[in-house]
Structure formats: C-alpha cells, structure tokens
Amino acid sequence: MRKLPVVAALVAFTPLLSACGAGLNLFDRGAPDEMVVARQAPLAVPPDFALTPPEPGAPRPQTPGASQQALEAMFGGPAPRSTVESSAISKAGTAQPGIRSxxxxxxxxxxxxxxxxxxxxxxxxGDGAEAQTIIPE
Known part of the structure; x- marks a missing residue:
C-alpha cells in the first residue's frame, strides 16, 4: 500500500524528465542546431548620395507635430464615414463659398x-394616440 503513491509519482514525473536527456526524446521538437551559423547580407548603400544627416535635436520628419499627436490621443484618428453619411454628403453637394457671410x-x-x-x-x-384635428369653419 505504501508503494502505490511512490509508483504513481514516478509515472507522473517521467515525461518531465524526458527534457533532461537526449537519449529518450519523446516529443522530438526539432530544436535548432546552435552550430549552424548563417551569414547576413551586407548593408546596401542607398542610391541617393545627396542625403544629409539629421541635425541634432531636430524633430523627425515622419512623426506628426505635438498638436496633431494631442488631437489623435484625445479624439482618435479619422473615423471612416458610413455609407449613409457618405450618401448624404454627396447628395448635399458643395456649399457656396460666401454662404456664411x-x-x-x-x-x-x-x-x-x-x-x-x-x-x-x-x-x-407622444405616440399620437390622443391627437385631434380641428378644421376651422
């Protein structure tokens, strides 16, 4: 009776010990070979030699300004228009240039x-249940 828990524990922990040795590999994961080294391609020089290095402290040209980043953080990016909204805008046409004045x-x-x-x-x-019509004479 005392041997049963020991045998059950050995059977349960045997798959965990399979990772410790290379002799009995139950799961054969196909691990990469650390001795195989591949060389990377060399860096290519860009064809435009007139490029100038960036000034120290200058903002990056591909990032938007601080005000644009703040607007996107508060309101999100531009939302796509629904088909109903696009249809209404296209049917409305364009406004006259001086209409506000x-x-x-x-x-x-x-x-x-x-x-x-x-x-x-x-x-x-209301839902119109109590609606009445009065026709003047």
Missing amino acids: TVGDPDTNTVDKGVTTQDIVAAPE
Missing part, C-alpha cells in the same frame, strides 16, 4: 412659415 445679411429673403410651423415644432412628444 450672406446668411446673416438683412437683405436675405426668408420665408415666414407662420404660426402652424411653430405649433408643430412646439407640440409635446
């Missing part, structure tokens, strides 16, 4: 929609 102009003609439009806009929200 002419909107507030007192000479701009506007259409008075009257009290009916104001009543519709100011109407309380």
Whole structure:
C-alpha cells in the first residue's frame, strides 16, 4: 500500500524528465542546431548620395507635430464615414463659398412659415394616440 503513491509519482514525473536527456526524446521538437551559423547580407548603400544627416535635436520628419499627436490621443484618428453619411454628403453637394457671410445679411429673403410651423415644432412628444384635428369653419 505504501508503494502505490511512490509508483504513481514516478509515472507522473517521467515525461518531465524526458527534457533532461537526449537519449529518450519523446516529443522530438526539432530544436535548432546552435552550430549552424548563417551569414547576413551586407548593408546596401542607398542610391541617393545627396542625403544629409539629421541635425541634432531636430524633430523627425515622419512623426506628426505635438498638436496633431494631442488631437489623435484625445479624439482618435479619422473615423471612416458610413455609407449613409457618405450618401448624404454627396447628395448635399458643395456649399457656396460666401454662404456664411450672406446668411446673416438683412437683405436675405426668408420665408415666414407662420404660426402652424411653430405649433408643430412646439407640440409635446407622444405616440399620437390622443391627437385631434380641428378644421376651422
């Protein structure tokens, strides 16, 4: 009875000992050979010899500025437009160049929609179950 736990432990730990020796390799992982050394290709000189070395302390040309990095950190990069948004923008067309200056102009003609439009806009929200129509005579 005392030999059973010892035999069970030896059977359980035998696969762990297989990594210690090369004689009985149960899993044959195909380990790389440390004696095989491959030479790397030599560095190539760029064809443009007019390149100048960077100035010490100068910002890297491929990285965006600090303000651009801050905007991307706060709001993320540009989000792709959905198909509905792209369709609405394409159907809207382009605005006139001076439209913002002419909107507030007192000479701009506007259409008075009257009290009916104001009543519709100011109407309380609901599902329309209690809606009534009054036809003036």
